[in-house]
Amino acid sequence: MAGLKLLGLVASPFVVRVRMALSMKGVSYEYAEEDLKNKSELLLKSNPVHQKVPVLIHNGKPICESLVIVQYVDEVFAGPPILPTDPYERATARFWAAFIDDKLCPAWIGILRAKAEDERAEKVTETFAAIGQMEEALAKSYEGKAFFGGESIGYLDIVLGSCLFWFEAFRRMYKVEIINSSKVPLLAAWAERFGKSAEAKELVPEADEAVQYVNKRAAAAAAAAAK
Numbered sequence: 417m418a419g420l421k422l423l424g425l426v427a428s429p430f431v432v433r434v435r436m437a438l439s440m441k442g443v444s445y446e447y448a449e450e451d452l453k454n455k456s457e458l459l460l461k462s463n464p465v466h467q468k469v470p471v472l473i474h475n476g477k478p479i480c481e482s483l484v485i486v487q488y489v490d491e492v493f494a495g496p497p498i499l500p501t502d503p504y505e506r507a508t509a510r511f512w513a514a515f516i517d518d519k520l521c522p523a524w525i526g527i528l529r530a531k532a533e534d535e536r537a538e539k540v541t542e543t544f545a546a547i548g549q550m551e552e553a554l555a556k557s558y559e560g561k562a563f564f565g566g567e568s569i570g571y572l573d574i575v576l577g578s579c580l581f582w583f584e585a586f587r588r589m590y591k592v593e594i595i596n597s598s599k600v601p602l603l604a605a606w607a608e609r610f611g612k613s614a615e616a617k618e619l620v621p622e623a624d625e626a627v628q629y630v631n632k633r634a635a636a637a638a639a640a641a642a643k
């Protein structure tokens with residue numbers, strides 16, 4: 417569609433959220449892959465504050481930050497609602513989305529960035545704690561529902577589900593099982609349903625994509641250190 421462009425990165429779960437939201441609304445858009453080592457002028461100009469992807473540019477106007485973009489997409493385009501329509505359910509979904517971005521994501525991304533084993537272990541503990549709280553949320557606020565969104569995928573499913581390919585990569589790379597069915601059975605069952613959904617199959621990358629990203633970064637860091 418003319419007037420809709422997404423600046424992204426294949427391995428970014430935050431970009432996956434936006435792609436899933438756009439797909440749920442059935443809108444087409446132009447996609448541009450960014451090189452984080454050499455960011456485009458358009459990215460720097462569109463998101464001068466964070467200089468990060470995703471950025472959605474709609475009729476020349478940039479919208480930044482994945483949660484904000486998903487909500488914008490939900491409000492602007494026709495199609496099935498992504499956020500719950502009930503105000504209390506919407507507030508609950510926003511609360512947990514903020515929790516995922518403020519607590520869970522920094523913890524699991526911290527596993528990746530940790531420079532020493534003890535730091536990594538600490539981030540693993542923080543990740544498990546946050547995942548445990550998501551399990552409690554599923555038990556209390558989402559009891560009996562197939563998805564956070566109810567019968568079908570909604571806002572929170574996108575927000576958390578976009579991270580699952582990274583969790584699978586962590587299982588392979590670090591032997592850390594973030595969603596362990598003996599510890600968080602509700603979340604494990606949800607993750608399996610999410611993975612089988614048409615939306616996830618179409619738009620969530622394979623774990624290989626995340627593994628390759630890590631290996632590429634490690635190789636670049638090693639090359640820089642050897643200079």
Ligand SMILES: *[C@@H]1O[C@H](CO)[C@@H](O)[C@H](O)[C@H]1NC(C)=O
Pocket residue numbers: 454455456457
């Ligand atoms: C950086 O990106 C620009 C285009 O945006 C390209 O012309 C240039 O060759 C790139 N530089 C490097 C070092 O990759």
Ligand SMILES: *[C@@H]1O[C@H](CO)[C@@H](O)[C@H](O)[C@H]1NC(C)=O
Pocket residue numbers: 591592593596597598599
């Ligand atoms: C999953 O959790 C159980 C129970 O705490 C533990 O025994 C098992 O080692 C865990 N699996 C993995 C792969 O971490």
